[in-house]
Amino acid sequence: MKKKPTLKSSLTAYVYLLPMFIISGVFSLYPIVKSFLMSFYTKYNFYTDKVSAYGFDNYVFLWKDPNFHLALKNTLILVLGVVPLTVLISLVIALMLNHIKWLNGLFRTAYFLPFVTSTVAIALVWSWLFNQDYGLFNYLLSLFGIHAIDWLNDPHWAMPALIMMTIWKGLGFDIILFLVGLNNIDATYYKVATIDGANAWQRFKHITLPLLSPITFLVTITGIIGAFKIFDQIYALFNGQPGPGQSALTVVYYLYEKFYTDWKYGIAAASGVVLFLVILLITLIQFRYSRKHVHY
Amino acid sequence: MTKKVGTFLLYFLLLIGAFTMLIPFLWMLSTSLKTAPETLQVPPIWVPKILRFENYSAAFKTAPFMRYFINSVVVTLTTTLGQLFISILAAFAFARLRFWGQRFLFVLFLGTMMVPGEMLIISNFVTVSALHMVNSYAALIVPWLVSFFAIFTLKQTFQSVPDELYYAAKVDGASDWRFLWQILVPLSRSSIVAICILQVIGSWNSFMWPLIVTNDERFRTLPVGLQAFTSDAGTDYQLLMAASTFVIIPMVFLYLGLQKYIIAGISKSGLKG
Numbered sequence: 001m002k003k004k005p006t007l008k009s010s011l012t013a014y015v016y017l018l019p020m021f022i023i024s025g026v027f028s029l030y031p032i033v034k035s036f037l038m039s040f041y042t043k044y045n046f047y048t049d050k051v052s053a054y055g056f057d058n059y060v061f062l063w064k065d066p067n068f069h070l071a072l073k074n075t076l077i078l079v080l081g082v083v084p085l086t087v088l089i090s091l092v093i094a095l096m097l098n099h100i101k102w103l104n105g106l107f108r109t110a111y112f113l114p115f116v117t118s119t120v121a122i123a124l125v126w127s128w129l130f131n132q133d134y135g136l137f138n139y140l141l142s143l144f145g146i147h148a149i150d151w152l153n154d155p156h157w158a159m160p161a162l163i164m165m166t167i168w169k170g171l172g173f174d175i176i177l178f179l180v181g182l183n184n185i186d187a188t189y190y191k192v193a194t195i196d197g198a199n200a201w202q203r204f205k206h207i208t209l210p211l212l213s214p215i216t217f218l219v220t221i222t223g224i225i226g227a228f229k230i231f232d233q234i235y236a237l238f239n240g241q242p243g244p245g246q247s248a249l250t251v252v253y254y255l256y257e258k259f260y261t262d263w264k265y266g267i268a269a270a271s272g273v274v275l276f277l278v279i280l281l282i283t284l285i286q287f288r289y290s291r292k293h294v295h296y
Numbered sequence: 297m298t299k300k301v302g303t304f305l306l307y308f309l310l311l312i313g314a315f316t317m318l319i320p321f322l323w324m325l326s327t328s329l330k331t332a333p334e335t336l337q338v339p340p341i342w343v344p345k346i347l348r349f350e351n352y353s354a355a356f357k358t359a360p361f362m363r364y365f366i367n368s369v370v371v372t373l374t375t376t377l378g379q380l381f382i383s384i385l386a387a388f389a390f391a392r393l394r395f396w397g398q399r400f401l402f403v404l405f406l407g408t409m410m411v412p413g414e415m416l417i418i419s420n421f422v423t424v425s426a427l428h429m430v431n432s433y434a435a436l437i438v439p440w441l442v443s444f445f446a447i448f449t450l451k452q453t454f455q456s457v458p459d460e461l462y463y464a465a466k467v468d469g470a471s472d473w474r475f476l477w478q479i480l481v482p483l484s485r486s487s488i489v490a491i492c493i494l495q496v497i498g499s500w501n502s503f504m505w506p507l508i509v510t511n512d513e514r515f516r517t518l519p520v521g522l523q524a525f526t527s528d529a530g531t532d533y534q535l536l537m538a539a540s541t542f543v544i545i546p547m548v549f550l551y552l553g554l555q556k557y558i559i560a561g562i563s564k565s566g567l568k569g
Contacts, residue, residue: 005394013395020386020442027439028408031419038419093313096306110314116551118501120519121543125324128533134336136323180563229414232503236523252414259418272415283410
């Protein structure tokens, strides 16, 4: 049925595509090229948009800058702190939700609600929950005789606070996807397995887990990429600072600071390229891995 | 017997979990209705003696939240509708029409989805400044008018409509344009609604870009305005929480009303990815 394109059919299609071409040309394709170029600008005048020198200086700077190393390290901690727990908790909740009918919708609503809320607004609420003297969390801890923690001003606790909030905000999304996955598993597998004498744990291990692996893989990858890009909640939680003593400085926050506060466009662009390469690498791993190891 | 205990345990755990998820919202609402001394009470109280709805008007007086709200509404609606229009046209071309470079363009645009938006913010800011668009609605709206996610989702939906319908319409003398708007779009209603809601939520909550391209109060959207407000309100947490509630509530209502579309949208798009 597929016909070969002709001049006429092509022209028609281009008219339909024109608005997309214009906007994405200016605000997606051009900036992609420009960002790569910009990362090699070493002398740049923002006002005149004139570049007087190119080179690898920005990358050398990143290579040597302890703050960038810190940002990479923090981002990695964030990924490791957020992703496995989010996937695990949401899997457990989805499994539980899958077993009940009554009130199911109400529970889903509650678990998913954080996902639709403004990160900035809810981070503000969390900063109030984390308040050292009057916050709810420290009050609850005091009931167990635990001393008040200065969550947001103690460099040791800033990251755990950020991780807690991020997990809370992301659970709903993963739960929804797990529920879809569970829904797609054919019930006859379980029936046959039960007849064959498999117990609940064996059915979970040999049916649910393998058949769910594409979803698990998907939410892991989206989770990792999402965690790499965290910015809003840091900004709002720590009131426009990357945490006490840079303790919550992430790659995107670093990019923002270099760009917006320090006006070092070249360095900011270079850190953006690094972020892009990392995400590209994760995506490529996803493609390879999902072909090889995910059981359908 | 064990089954009953199991079900009870299940509900018990789910209830605790759901309650934990809702604590920040409850704490926010509760604080927003307290007096200043009540916010500092230890142990904290959940229901204040008198519900002080005045906090909301007080917050409105301290910062131009009405203006922020209008800005957010304008930006969100324009972005969503403009994006929908552009996406429908582009998705139709990719799904139904044949043109030179089709495969190449498809892969090219699919590939750009991998590029993190954060990386593009710098050069987009330079572009917006060069076009003298800083502090304008245009700066808040135009860069977001193309969503490849929306285009690809719609393309998929359009392709699921049987070819026969297209040829029948052609035989009846309908133009591509009429087929698109009178047959394809109405048939894809639920997909379109899902895309729109997800975009509304995204636009409403978007922060980094509006923060960068607005420094004039008149063009701030709600999240940026709220963030600026935190430095003015200082430790008046009842006002801060009232303002936060005001930012969050519209999306909560939207979600409660159109839940099934949102869930369907996420399930579909997530699974394709």
